[in-house]
Amino acid sequence: MNLNQIKNVYFIGIGGIGMSALARYFKAIGKQVSGYDKTPSILTSELIESGIDIHFEDNIASIPNDFYIENTLVIITPAVPVTHSEWNYFLERDYQVKKRAEVLGIITKDTFCFAVAGTHGKTTTSSILGHILYESGADVTAFIGGIVENYDSNLIGNGKTVTVVEADEFDRSFLHLHPDIACITSMDADHLDIYGTSDAIEASFVEFANKIEDKSNLFITNELPIKGVVCAVNDEAVFEAFNVRIENSSYVFDVKAPNGLIKDLRFGLPGKHNLMNALMALAMAITYGTPTDVIARALVSFKGIRRRFSYQIKEENLVYIDDYAHHPTEINAVHQAVRELYPGQKVLAVFQPHLFSRTRDFADNFAKSLSAFDEVFMLDIYPARELPMEGVTSQWLMNKMTNGHKKIVSKEDLIPAILANDARVIVTIGAGDLGEMVPSIKKALYESL
Numbered sequence: 001m002n003l004n005q006i007k008n009v010y011f012i013g014i015g016g017i018g019m020s021a022l023a024r025y026f027k028a029i030g031k032q033v034s035g036y037d038k039t040p041s042i043l044t045s046e047l048i049e050s051g052i053d054i055h056f057e058d059n060i061a062s063i064p065n066d067f068y069i070e071n072t073l074v075i076i077t078p079a080v081p082v083t084h085s086e087w088n089y090f091l092e093r094d095y096q097v098k099k100r101a102e103v104l105g106i107i108t109k110d111t112f113c114f115a116v117a118g119t120h121g122k123t124t125t126s127s128i129l130g131h132i133l134y135e136s137g138a139d140v141t142a143f144i145g146g147i148v149e150n151y152d153s154n155l156i157g158n159g160k161t162v163t164v165v166e167a168d169e170f171d172r173s174f175l176h177l178h179p180d181i182a183c184i185t186s187m188d189a190d191h192l193d194i195y196g197t198s199d200a201i202e203a204s205f206v207e208f209a210n211k212i213e214d215k216s217n218l219f220i221t222n223e224l225p226i227k228g229v230v231c232a233v234n235d236e237a238v239f240e241a242f243n244v245r246i247e248n249s250s251y252v253f254d255v256k257a258p259n260g261l262i263k264d265l266r267f268g269l270p271g272k273h274n275l276m277n278a279l280m281a282l283a284m285a286i287t288y289g290t291p292t293d294v295i296a297r298a299l300v301s302f303k304g305i306r307r308r309f310s311y312q313i314k315e316e317n318l319v320y321i322d323d324y325a326h327h328p329t330e331i332n333a334v335h336q337a338v339r340e341l342y343p344g345q346k347v348l349a350v351f352q353p354h355l356f357s358r359t360r361d362f363a364d365n366f367a368k369s370l371s372a373f374d375e376v377f378m379l380d381i382y383p384a385r386e387l388p389m390e391g392v393t394s395q396w397l398m399n400k401m402t403n404g405h406k407k408i409v410s411k412e413d414l415i416p417a418i419l420a421n422d423a424r425v426i427v428t429i430g431a432g433d434l435g436e437m438v439p440s441i442k443k444a445l446y447e448s449l
Contacts, residue, residue, distance in 0.1 A: 001073075001096060001106055008067045011035030012087050013077030014054055015044040018100050018168070021143045021154040022075060023047055025107075028158045034064050036086055041436065060089050069095050075103055078171055079385045101173030104143065108163050109178045111141075114284055117167035117174055117208055118185030119201075120330055121277045124269070125185055127305050128281035130156040130164045132298040136290045138162050146324070149303035149310075167208060169201065174208050181287060182212050183219035183280045184226065186329070219283050221276070229287075231279050233272060239283040241275060249341070251275055255282065262292050267299045270309060271337030307435055309337060312442040319345075319425045320445055322438045326354040326431035328365035335372050338425060348423035349373040350414065352430030353381040356389040359397055367400035373427075375405040377417060382432025411437065415444045 009026040013019050014035030020043045027033045027050065034053045037044055044054050055062040063086060074090045074097040082088075090097050098106075108115070114133075116126040123146040130142025131150060134157045142156035142164035156164070167174035167182065187205050202225070209226045212218040218228035222235060230237040234244065244253040247266075253275065255262040267278045278299060285295050304310060313320035319342065325331045331351075338347055351370055353359040359366065359381055370376050378394045398406055409417050418426060418441060428434055428441065 001098075003073070003106065005071070006031065006073045007071040008032045008034070008064070008073070010063065010067055010072060010074045010090075011037075011076075012074065012084065013037060013080050014047065014052075015039070015041050016077050016079070016100075017043065017145050017147075017154060018143070018166075019075065019077055020044075020047055021145075022100060022103060023052060024050070024153060024155040025141060025143065025158075027052060028155070032064075032066075034067070036062070058085050060085055062086075063089065069093055072096070073098065073103070075100055099171075099173070099176075101168065101171070101176045104165055104173075105176030105178065108165060111161055111163040113177065113179045113181075114162075114164045114288075115167040115174065115177050115179035115182040116164070116185070116280075117169065117182060117205065119169065119187060120327065120333070121185035121273060121280075122166040122168070123305055123324075124274060124308055125183065125277040125280050126164050126166050127156075128278055128299070128302055129284055131302050132281060132285045132290060132295050133157075133162065133164065133288075135298040135301070136285075136294045138290075140164060144305070146308060147306035149306060150301070169204060169208075172204055175204070175211075177208075177211070179211055181217045181219075181284050182209075183231075183284060184209065184224060184228070185221065185277065185280060187224055217287060219280055219287075229283065231276070231283050233276055233279065239279060239286075241279045244275065246340075255279065257283070257286055259286060259292075262296070265296055265299055268302070269304050270341050271333050273333040274309070274337075307438075309334065312438060313445055315449065317424060318445065318449060320428075320442060321426070322428045322435070324431050324435070325429045326358070328362050328369040331366070331369040331429060332372075334427060334429060335369065338427060342425050345425050346374045346423045347425045347427060348375045348377065348418070348421050350377045350379070350409075350418070350426070350428045350434070352379040352432045352434040353394060353397060354431040355384055356381055356386050356392045359394075360389060360392045363397055363400055366397060367402070370406075371401045371403040373403070375421065375423060376401065376403060377407060377409040377414065379409060379411060379414070379430070379432075379434060382430065382434070384432065415441055419444060419448050 009031045015037035127148045133140040139159035140157045140162040141159045144154045145166045220228035222230045231239040233241045240256040241253045250268045307324040310322045
């Protein structure tokens with residue numbers, strides 16, 4: 001497919017974090033962009049404000065009249081049901097209909113592509129890398145699975161020759177990409193509804209890794225069973241972060257790299273997992289040829305990602321943090337960061353499980369991770385693309401927790417319950433629509449101060 005011949009791009013499921021980044025990209029390069037989503041959200045509001053036409057009813061009549069077969073690309077999200085009438089309208093008329101991953105594959109084939117893979121850390125690592133490259137003056141576009149605070153967008157830059165993409169393992173999407181430099185941050189079991197077993201997930205990552213013929217351009221952690229350049233924190237590696245300390249709520253550290261020692265780097269995102277993400281981004285940037293002084297400045301100025309350990313309130317007597325964590329490993333990372341920053345403080349975690357299948361597959365690990373907090377409010381499971389599963393409920397999950405300070409809370413009762421709690425540190429966790437409530441929670445907490 002030649003994207004230069006495409007005039008219009010139509011999205012079915014335009015409000016998704018990955019889809020909306022593509023929508024911004026195509027609008028930025030001069031395409032006419034329109035689309036459908038099931039429900040309005042903060043993201044769809046931002047897209048509408050940028051001049052993109054979006055509707056929220058599955059209605060063929062809402063498709064623009066000038067979106068003809070020969071000049072229109074249709075992009076769909078896997079979450080859309082096969083019965084969707086607009087999708088079928090395009091299929092029946094032989095429009096070019098592609099998944100988001102396929103379109104990213106087309107874009108990356110014609111650019112120098114950095115691909116960030118892993119079951120955790122993709123968004124943060126790709127955001128840091130995109131920021132470094134943009135600050136260095138590279139002709140880059142970075143497609144991010146979250147809103148980067150520095151740019152208030154999930155798209156960094158509008159370059160034509162260099163791309164940064166999240167290599168998403170869901171539905172084996174990352175196998176469509178054409179990476180020149182890549183990293184794999186982790187290979188924990190996830191998406192078992194797609195893969196079935198952890199061995200199948202590992203095999204898929206191995207297939208992705210094989211896309212990088214020169215293994216000096218593939219960066220891994222020291223526990224992965226894949227050949228590549230090892231990055232590690234306080235452990236022997238090709239790229240090793242060491243002498244790690246905390247100064248003014250930021251990490252300060254040194255890095256041993258093949259091109260020499262880099263001293264006194266500063267990075268403001270809390271949590272050892274984020275330090276590892278920064279190291280991965282640094283390793284890829286150095287390998288590409290980015291000067292170390294540019295990397296150092298970019299690490300200092302990186303502000304983080306919306307819903308990734310995102311401070312909503314940071315006052316002396318109250319801290320409110322919001323995080324997208326939806327896997328036990330990610331919840332553990334949030335807990336580690338909170339305890340490191342606020343030792344001895346009572347921490348209330350508000351958790352919304354995401355997907356019935358993920359809740360079922362990792363129930364014992366979820367229970368263990370959540371029990372580490374001082375108190376837990378549990379919302380109902382956010383179904384996303386799934387139908388309910390018998391016996392898989394938030395109450396069932398909560399019953400597995402060893403922490404006695406826990407309760408089920410409805411979304412309607414959540415804010416009053418938070419306000420009545422005496423925790424000094426509050427963390428909202430989950431990948432569902434809990435994120436839509438964050439502004440209201442923040443407002444209510446500020447008013448209570």
